[in-house]
Amino acid sequence: MASADTNDRKSMTELEACVLALIALEGPCTAYSIRKQFEESLTSTWHASTGSIYPLIRRMTERGLLDRHAVASDGRGSNELSVTPAGKKAAQAWLKAVPEWIGEPAADPIRTRLNFVRLLAPGERVPVIEEMMDATRASLRRVERSMDQLKAEGRDVDALAVSGAAYELRARLAWLKEVRTYYA
Amino acid sequence: MASADTNDRKSMTELEACVLALIALEGPCTAYSIRKQFEESLTSTWHASTGSIYPLIRRMTERGLLDRHAVASDGRGSNELSVTPAGKKAAQAWLKAVPEWIGEPAADPIRTRLNFVRLLAPGERVPVIEEMMDATRASLRRVERSMDQLKAEGRDVDALAVSGAAYELRARLAWLKEVRTYYA
DNA sequence: GGCTCCATGTAAGGAGTTACATGATTCA
DNA sequence: TGAATCATGTAACTCCTTACATGGAGCC
Structure with a gap:
């Protein structure tokens, strides 16, 4: 064969x-x-x-x-x-x-951690969630800056590829907001 | 010390x-x-x-x-x-x-691959993207089913944790749709 | 002359994978 | 009594990481 x-x-x-x-x-x-x-x-x-x-x-x-x-x-x-x-x-x-397997959710260390957030005392949960939101926002800013730069250089294809990360980060933020409301 | x-x-x-x-x-x-x-x-x-x-x-x-x-x-x-x-x-x-580093975009093998999709002949790109969309949709269905089950069992906290994956998968789909349009 | 970057590599070690090995329990 | 499941573990291997080592090139 x-x-x-x-x-x-x-x-x-x-x-x-x-x-x-x-x-x-x-x-x-x-x-x-x-x-x-x-x-x-x-x-x-x-x-x-x-x-x-x-x-x-x-x-x-x-x-x-x-x-x-x-x-x-x-x-x-x-x-x-x-x-x-x-x-x-x-x-x-x-x-x-x-x-x-490629369709599976990506391994996200934030999601991993939030599975266990109940291990923390009630008052400690929201601050941790907010730290994660801040970290995600900072990352999103970097990604968006990078997209702008790529677009400015006329590298639209690359900008589009990077925008996948922006989509992901915005989704994560929306979810974290919901989670924060739940634990507030 | x-x-x-x-x-x-x-x-x-x-x-x-x-x-x-x-x-x-x-x-x-x-x-x-x-x-x-x-x-x-x-x-x-x-x-x-x-x-x-x-x-x-x-x-x-x-x-x-x-x-x-x-x-x-x-x-x-x-x-x-x-x-x-x-x-x-x-x-x-x-x-x-x-x-x-926790705020960084998660490592997504689909995003990794799409960075290089131009290596394929023009006609081969959209089918690959659609396969990835299908795989993501299948995964999303599994996640949603699992959320429904958790809710039915009254495990709302766990359902909320899992919903993070649903958010991510929907964002990925939205992005893939945009990418497909670009390469169509 | 010295600093920073370019450039290639090795050595030791850690953590995870697959495949193998063993045996008890449960249920039809 | 045989199959599936529960249950624990080891051995060989692969890949990756950190830290180390070396040296040329460019610039002030």
């Missing part, structure tokens, strides 16, 4: 797929620049620390998904990374194969 | 805190029942597989946060777990110490 070797490589982690897709989309770039982009990302989930990114790139190169070319003019040993045809295919396959 | 020993234990992971808070809230229960609760939870983030839950409980017991009592009447070696006073304090401290 199908060759278990070329096709059937064990599926990628989210981080691997994410890095691969990023390189596929943004063209040749260094590991360092990828790391920076993750660092500046609004969701801190993706840290892409050195200890994860360099081994990851080695793995992907060994699997034939990435190519690396030393930048001749740079004495620092810079490597430009680009996707191989197989790498591009893999990134597209990752996008097209929508897993069933 | 402050005793580094009693107070200063390295902060808990989300899973540890979650298990601790769960035991604190739901009273004595077995590791098995905790595992079941996580399995049935609507967010599959928390698997709490045997390989994580049992070592975790041992760690927490060693740290003096949990107590375990063998259930005498059970020949299966069942252990009832309960929180120690220190454990309850730790759970409350976890809830009260709202970290700055």
